[in-house]
Amino acid sequence: MREFLLVLKFELQAMLQKKSFLISTVLVAVAAFVILSIPRFFSDDDKTDAEGSQTKDKTMLIYDGSAILKNQKLVEQHFPEYKITYAKSLTEVQDKVKDKEADAGFEVKAATSFVYYVNNSSLNDATSSRFEAVLQQQYQASELAKLSYDASKVQAIYQTPVTYDTTVLGTDGMNNYFYTYVLILVLYMMILLYGNQIGVGVASEKSNRAIEILTTSCSPNALIFGKVIAGAIAGVIQTAIMLGSFLLAYQMNAGAWDHMLDKFLDIPSLVLITFALFGILGYLLFSFLFGAVGALCSKVEEVNGATMPIQLLIVAVFILSFITLQNPDTLFAKIMCYFPFSSWMCMFVNVAMGSASVIEIIISLVILAATTLAMGMLGAKLYRRGTLSYGNSVKLKNIMKMIKQKD
Template identity: 40%
Template sequence: MKQFFNVLSFELSNYFKNKGYLITTILISILLILGLSLPSLFDMSKLIPQLSSNNSEITENIEEKNESKDKTNYVIMDTNNIISDKSVLETAFPNSNWTIVNNKDEAENLIKSGDAKAGFIVESLNKYSYLVDNSGFTDTNQIIFENILSTLNQIEYAENNNLNIDELQSVINIPFESEISILGKDSASNFFYVYIFIFAMYMMILLYGQLIAVSVTSEKSNRAIEVLVTSASSNSLIFGKVIGAALASFLQVAIILGSGIISYTLNSKAWNGLLDGVFKIPSNILLTFIIFGSIGYLFYSFIFGALGALVSKTEDISSSIGPITMIFVIVFLISMFGLTNSDSLLIKIASFIPFSSSMTMLIRVALGTVSNIEIIISFIILLLSTILIAIGAAKIYRLGTLMYGNPIKLKNALKWFKKEKIS
């Protein structure tokens, strides 16, 4: 046990002395603290209107902003004078100028030359053409224009049938009063947390997993491993390396995440609750991330450590860890799919497979439906699998670290390990 703690402290000291590790952790934490403290130090209401508690100030800021914007030019061809009052167009399209043309070619030329953003050719109250040079995903011009035609249709119908237009519109556009009572999960709010946690887990495992593999291979390539195995057992070496990397990465994430949460908590009044949806993480999601994320991290880290021991040169690491990296990338893609299909059969199955349960069970807890017994079973499977992987990785590490030359294939290492009954 003493050997393990010696290796562990040595590995941790290497991370804590690493300038990249320290600079990244400290810099991100300071930026979060300063950024989240700005509303308490300065008046940010002009830059972020939501921080002002005075609604009139918000309205004034928005109006000033709208007035300062350059107006957008549109073109319309309405030879039948379907829209008799063209001022409704400027009302419906804020900050807009409208040019009236008499033929389609003129409208197209104005749009192609950039003098107009888009245009409409109106044939009747229920038929029109929309002209635009480049259509985008956020283009809402058609929706706005169709609302105008719909209103004109209602006015015409009311006039033809001697109806009061206000009464007609009050029936068509009934105002609703509603309250949302979420009895299960607030998937819309939880989506952001899950996405961030999965991405953080993905980066942690890939980055630190490769660092573990590189560390093992580097010691083997410069023959330092020959000295290490004489002063510490192979079990102490592999467990010290993996757990040291785990503690370093967990500490880094905890410092960054903690600095953000604490800073926002202290300055939440100044933020007027604007970032509550970001920093007020539900306890069940945070707990699931900590438990499943940490065990899943160890699961992959032991695999990376064992694979690093199978090669003698650092340039061979990529080919050695390639298969497990590919598996992990596939797991990540499945998890991304699960963000929009949390109760699909694929995600349910993946939540019980050790390679993917650390991510997919988090998705099911936050976004889907999962019973406590399923969570417990998944955790037991992941924990037992991690223990077995750790034992196997230690034995492969012992076999591989003292074997030099060409890279050792994993299947051959497993065969030798079984044949020689390495203990």
């Protein structure tokens, strides 16, 4: 136990003090604040005066040579933030827009045709669409009047809303989909990145012969369990800081986002507990594999190729989790929740989507925990055998021989 704690402390300190760890954590935290603060800087909120009325801080010029716009109040209703002026000529509209004396200009050519003038167009400019609605509404009213229909009554009929309420008696899968998607991605990136780092770290120790000293000073079990659990703690710390930064940044800018993410961030406690338990066990399961394979490599350059099957398995589980997310009640999804190499992600998905009972969660958790422990013991054996193997390529045949060898 003492050896394990020493290895754990040393490895954890080394991981937390790495420049890559610190820089990536800070960058993601800063990025979260910057991205979630964007609406605050780019919001185009309407300005109001002391009486609560709209402040007209923009200017619009309209050239209506044929007097087509009969209802000028309709224009004012659609453009309350504009000071609207009617030009005497088209040239006046073009010149003032070009000289930035007016923010927008229009030439009304017919009852259903106009030209929009703007100095610099932008992607989110909806001015032309709003003016189109003005002409469309006026044209419809005019044509309906010719048929002796009251345009306001016809419009009221077409715009009568249908109200409804949705009562969710079980789990709200629609709201749960968003945070489940995000947590799946977090779990996937965490296992893939940190697991590969463990494999590279073990291989680098072996390439510089440091591993020979370590194996004579500590037991293989203490070494691999210490390394893997240290990586798990470092990963949890970094992920917690990143997610915490996102949540803090959102809370500071929730008003600018109009609280649109509130319902997606209301994650049930059972989902969080399942995410933590299955996520950590899944991380440990694959980290033992990465560490064992890293010990079998003679050079750091061999790690990526040797761990490719493990990475492909993780990618496959990642894809399967999305299939489970779309169809959580299928037999395939249930099977994936009990298979230990996929249950670490698929069971969490089923819990989030409300398709797993407590008994199913416990059974899946026990199977995953037992498999993780067995993989840890197997990883320690491969770790011990691999430290004495130099120059041999990592092949399944060689791995099976090492497993069958008696201590």
